Amino acid sequence: MADSTDPLDPASNAAAEPERPAGLDGVAVAALLRGAALKRQDPHDLLRKAAIDPSVHGDPHRSIDGRELFRLVQQIQLALDDAYIGFLAERCRLALEMERTLAHLHCETFGESLRVSIRFTQALSAEIGPQLVEDRAVVKHVCVYHTIDGVDRDIFVWLRFVWIFHLFSWLIGRPLRLRGVYVRGPRPVQANGFDRFALFGCPIHYNAPIDALCYDRKDLGARLVHGTLAEYRDHEASNPDWFATPSGGLTWRARTEHALVDFQRSETWSPSIETIAGRLRSQPRRLRRDLAREGESFQQIRTRLRGELAAAYLLVTDLPITMVGYRVGFSEPGSFTRNFVEWAGMTPSDYRARYKSENARVTAATMLLTERTNS
Secondary structure, eight states, X not given: OOOSSOTTOTTHHXXXXXOOSSSEEHHHHHXXXXXXXXXXXXXXXXXHHTTOXXXXXXXXXXXXXXXXXXXXXXXXXXXXXXXXXXXXXXXXXXHHHHHHHHHHHTOSBHHHHHHHHHHHHXXXXXXXXXXXXXXXXXXXXXXXXXXXXXXXXXXXXXXXXXXXXXXXXXXXXXXXXXXXXXXXXXOOOOTTOOOTTGGGOSOEEOSOSSEEEEEEGGGXXXXXXXXXXXXXXXXXXXXXXXXXXXXXXXXXXXXXHHHHHHHHHTTOOOOOHHXXXXXXXXXXXXXXXXXXXXXXXXXXXXXXXXXXXXXXXXXXXXXXXXXXXXXXXXXXXXXXHHHHXXXXXXXXXXXXXXXXXXXXXXXXXXXXXXXXXXX
């Protein structure tokens, strides 16, 4: 009897384990969705689009992880066309947010990128008033947010700080050395004990007179290691974990996955490790070693990606099983079925019958199919 959890579906673990002991709880999730709700967006619909069980909304005993948070914020931004997820009276359209990102990427150092970001933001809206306050050792990045009535200002400040921390850490290729974080709000307390400020790895000053991130002055001269829009889009597509300490770059697994997906889009289903290593400017032996350190193998990744795509076609489309096999590079139906059973522990027809009616799983499969096929 096959296990009811599906290793090919990114939403399956969440579906199989609806209650997790740590993560942003449902009360905080509802607070993050409040700006969208005030603009007549359905919070449950946004959660479904982010491949999150909507029953988490408002439930203090349920939670989302850092990758789910990233997806949820993306969905709110897309629904509102607003980088600030509905918390400010004047929205920041995503086209403007992209211009700000491009301005970051054209800089040479963290300090330059930070100052460019502040100037851009000051010109963008009077509702946000960032500034730098410098002394001999520490640089305070003070943020002023004038949120609308009816929303939780404190959680918005936290979210913006998470975004700033992760973005600039990624740009310099390592975590920023924060010397402190100041927030005007009280320490947030969740029933599951999750500390949403722990990821910053520095002293947190609650009930402070300002909201600010304190940088080590030495970091201002750190050179950016990422400078292209393609790299930024790859980073976003990797679905980063916003509760983890940022690594500043993609893992070898993620790099290998992105390269393999590019070949899949051109209908090359089994590129060799030599081909992928060449694309990644590495050597086959080194790539094997780097993947092994992350608990992965090239063959496992290649097999998993092909299986995920087949599973998505089975749930999202009504294509005959034989045609799904053709879509993922199998010319013989029997070969596709044998390989799919190895991937999923069940036949393609059984997989479709079991999961076709599960909305969260179909939503996740739809997102995957859109990403993998550029449709």
